[in-house]
Amino acid sequence: MSDNINININQVSWKELGDITILVVEDDPFNQLLVKSLLKKFSEIHIIEAYDGAEALKIILTNIKIDIILLDLHMPTMNGYEFLEELKKDDKSYLVPIIFAMTTDENEKRKLYSHGVDGFISKPFNIEELEIKIYSAIKSKIEKAKDKSLFHTNDDIENSQKDFFCRMVEVKNKSNIDIKFQNEVIATIAKEFALLLGYNFKVASNIYCASKIRDIGLIGFNQDMKLDIKFSIEDKKKYNEYILCGYKMMNSHIETNFLKITKKIILQYRESYDGSGTPSQLKFSQISKKAMIVGMAETFEALLSIREYRDKKVYSSQETYNVFKYESGKRFSPELTKVFLKNFYTFIKLRKQILLK
Incomplete structure (x- = not known):
């Protein structure tokens, strides 16, 4: 040059x-x-x-x-x-x-x-x-x-995949403002958490997009995901089946770093550190750290949002903090929980910023 x-x-x-x-x-x-x-x-x-x-x-x-x-x-x-x-x-x-x-x-x-x-x-x-x-x-x-222009770079393929899958989920949720808001909170918290854990911007951005499509298999789920409905045992069984459908959807596309991360998240973000999760009862290091990041972000948002079917409809910030502290070593990795709780009120502020948009 x-x-x-x-x-x-x-x-x-x-x-x-x-x-x-x-x-x-x-x-x-x-x-x-x-x-x-x-x-x-x-x-x-x-x-x-x-x-x-x-x-x-x-x-x-x-x-x-x-x-x-x-x-x-x-x-x-x-x-x-x-x-x-x-x-x-x-x-x-x-x-x-x-x-x-x-x-x-x-x-x-x-x-x-x-x-x-x-x-x-x-x-x-x-x-x-x-x-x-x-x-x-x-x-x-x-x-x-x-x-x-004569060939597609890996980045071109990844961007095309992100755009395609995110649009699918947006169409599914276009009439449900609550789910759109919650997905944005979960994705944003997951990305910020990943950055705090030392992941670079590209990986954190992939986690952000993967968070938004973590339940893409539910596109085939004929029950609308209403927040005031408690799933029956049969519903939960079907739900797990459609989670696997989402994984299979990813498998039919060219393997990229984005898809590798997304498939892990789809399959594992509902697993628990102690092996009590779903669908495969994985535990400890068997669970992808990226998947657990998303699982923690989703739990954070779920506790702070109204759920009519719960005995306790909504949790305060302090109560949510206490739940995460209690779940350390049970639902969540102690290592990740320590970082999450250290930055808990940063996440609370991020959620409020999204709510005000």
């Missing part, structure tokens, strides 16, 4: 590139404002802001389409080098060109190029340099995408 500019200002035609989204990762509010003011004349350019590498990663991994990243090197929480290392772990970001919004010496440039950087923008910012370099990077990205 080189930092040379091969296009002059007269060759730039933004309309042929279509709408462009730029992620500006910069902790200095003045520089953020300056970039926006310099580029606001181009109606095709949309800007998203992040104030450190950690915030930028979260934006990227929510599947927002990002065409180019303007990245500062010196930032709190996660600096430029750390951001690049984390970005490498996420397969779907490999076509995103990156430009460091910084000046540096040639030795530093070579070091940064080896980390996957495409070029550099000088500070203070110059509108002509910004325009040409951004245009060149987007143009290069389009050419790379054309080269890749």
Whole structure:
């Protein structure tokens, strides 16, 4: 790679590139404002802001389409080098060109190029340099995408699977606001819990999606999952059968990391640490940690939601906390329960935020 500019200002035609989204990762509010003011004349350019590498990663991994990243090197929480290392772990970001919004010496440039950087923008910012370099990077990205269009990457397949299965579940639950809300809470808590346990953003995002489709086999279940109905023994037997149907649905598709995680969750998230769960009475290390994460997130939401068939219709936050403490070593792994309880009130806040949306 080189930092040379091969296009002059007269060759730039933004309309042929279509709408462009730029992620500006910069902790200095003045520089953020300056970039926006310099580029606001181009109606095709949309800007998203992040104030450190950690915030930028979260934006990227929510599947927002990002065409180019303007990245500062010196930032709190996660600096430029750390951001690049984390970005490498996420397969779907490999076509995103990156430009460091910084000046540096040639030795530093070579070091940064080896980390996957495409070029550099000088500070203070110059509108002509910004325009040409951004245009060149987007143009290069389009050419790379054309080269890749002859085959599907693993990431393409995973994204297609997520979209397909999530849409199926959304259609099933479209008229049930309560279940839609609860699924979002369970998925969000499971993802946050996974991050706290040390899983990277991509795995945590896969757990999020898998949580939403954990009961996909119930699409064939002719009883609507009403919250005020207590299942009979026969209903529970059928329920377990349809859980297995969900697993079989996954088996008919190309094996990806997303599907590997999802199949474990579908089969095991109702298992218990002490072997008293369903459908296979697995225990201890036989149960996938990812499945138990989802099982704990679902129990958390179930206790805090109204269930008319229970003697106790709804549990308070403190009562829910006490249940988790009691179930440590029984329903849940002591190791996971310790982390969950340490962050319990963070999860309570997340749930309230989703409720207010």
